[in-house]
Amino acid sequence: MASIDIRNVRKNFGIVSVLHGVDLAIENGEFVVLVGPSGCGKSTLLRMIAGLEEVTEGEIRIDGTRVNERAPKDRDIAMVFQSYALYPHMNVAENMSYGLRIRKAASEKIAAAVGNAARKLELQPLLARRPKALSGGQRQRVAMGRAIVRQPKAFLFDEPLSNLDARLREQMRAEIKKLHRDLGATSIYVTHDQIEAMTLADRIVAMHEGVVQQVGSPLELYDRPANLFVAGFIGSPAMNFLLARYEVSAGTAGARLPDGTLIALSSGYQLEEGAAVTLGIRPEHVEMSPASEGSLRAAVDLIEPTGFGIILHLGLHGLPFNVFTLDRAALTAGPTVTVTFPPQHLHLFDETGKRALTSSLQQGKN
């Protein structure tokens, strides 16, 4: 087990810069998920930790030792690839033991390690099979088995579940979590799937365009997104955004929408009066209610029942706006509905897209 320190790491491919100075300290035994849209640099960062990409600038330390110049084989890490990358000419047992065999481990030790891993991953009946005779889920398991037999300092996962179907993905997600609980190994997991990030991570690192946007526990990112990017990326269906102006009148703060509606806020913010802001609210926090002060009428474009709940696609002043509700009455909603925004669930972002700071004069949840 090991800690991993990433200090001001940059990466350029020719003249293209893909990572602009990443700092991250990963503690011993921690499960960290790097999440972001494709091209945000998360896989590049993982490959740099593995030693498959050179570090242009900055430093990567594993257990306090600088590893920038070390070959992947000398870093004592294991990696699970999106494509599994099983050796097709070797059977499952040979695939799993390859790392130990080239390190010239004793054959009893190899047999014991492979046996253990196979038991843990329920691979015993498959040990003599070649990868092409395995299903996607089984291949995935073998890839994990290959990683754990060596008992490396850290596990790196590069979108390991994206090639599986939805049900299998859920199952493997739970298995990865269990495996981490049992082994307690430092793990870095790259995904673009925010559900995987939310469910697996001790800490999530949200990345966008080569810059770390926010680092925190899953609920921190969900409850208090640091900026518009994180707010829009974490959560499904995604957070709704409305442009507004910040106003304070009669001692209470509010956001004035372009149509003149004043949305009450739960506290004051460190913003100029009249400042342009973006108001954010999650679909599951929007309430549908009879018309009242601060409520908005919206046209119903589409109703999507998910079984568990209902997603309503609305048009609010011509802009798309989603509502998620568990109330089945929404299935029969008319051409328009009235929505209100509970103040405690509103997120306010300033002109630069950063989360606005609440002012110290008024207390509130935000």
Place this chain on the structure above:
Amino acid sequence: MNRYSILGTALHRLAILCYMGFALFPLFWLLKVSVTPNDLLYSEGVRMWPSRMSFEHFRFVLAHSAFPVFFRNSMIVAGATAAIVTLLASLSGYALSRFTFRGKYWLVALMLLTQMFPLVMLVAPIFKMLSPLGLTNSLTGLVVVYTAFNIPFATFLMQSFFDGIPKELEEAAKIDGATQFMAFRQIILPLTLPGIAATLGFVFTAAWSELLFALMLISGNSAATFPVGLLTFVSKFSVDFGQMMAAGVLALIPACLFFLFIQRYLVQGLTAGAVKG
């Protein structure tokens, strides 16, 4: 199966059959002439099979001509060329497939350029170069020339096979503890066997049947290869077709054996299951 698909299959098979007939007919004719006795060769007209078969041409070629020498020479030249070219081309093809290095673009362009020359243009300069080195009239000289001419194409061929092997396999091996060379030898090379077999086969047949350089660089029977040797059956006044065809049939044998041996590696699909797909 409905009527249209039966018709489609039948037409498809028929087309393949026509092609096979077209491609194999010369070989059949070769065999037919080689077993036709001399007295029947011109007297029977055009027949699909002679009324009497004889192996006299084979006996003569094996016992009384220099054919065994030509055969041995060709084996040495084609075998050595195939081995050397495949070894070098697999290394260079791997480098072109996996590494980025300075001048890679120009190197590839240069290799392509060598493929654009008509070989006839190069006969004189090559003779001039090899002559002072004592490499004319020697099998080594032929191996050197054939190797040089076959490497560019073989490199591209091997590169395309390496390109087909996912990069992740090597990366996984490197993370598992292998060096670059170990990953190449233990993971990539076994998966490239079809490519190696194809390259070996291609270069072997190219060297086996090469005539131009063999004719220009070799004089005399001792270092002549089989294609040059075939010309000895052509004299000023006649062509001994029977013996020539018998020699041709014998010359086909090693090529056939060679492909029989490598055909199991030529079968694709060895990499199935490496990655999702």
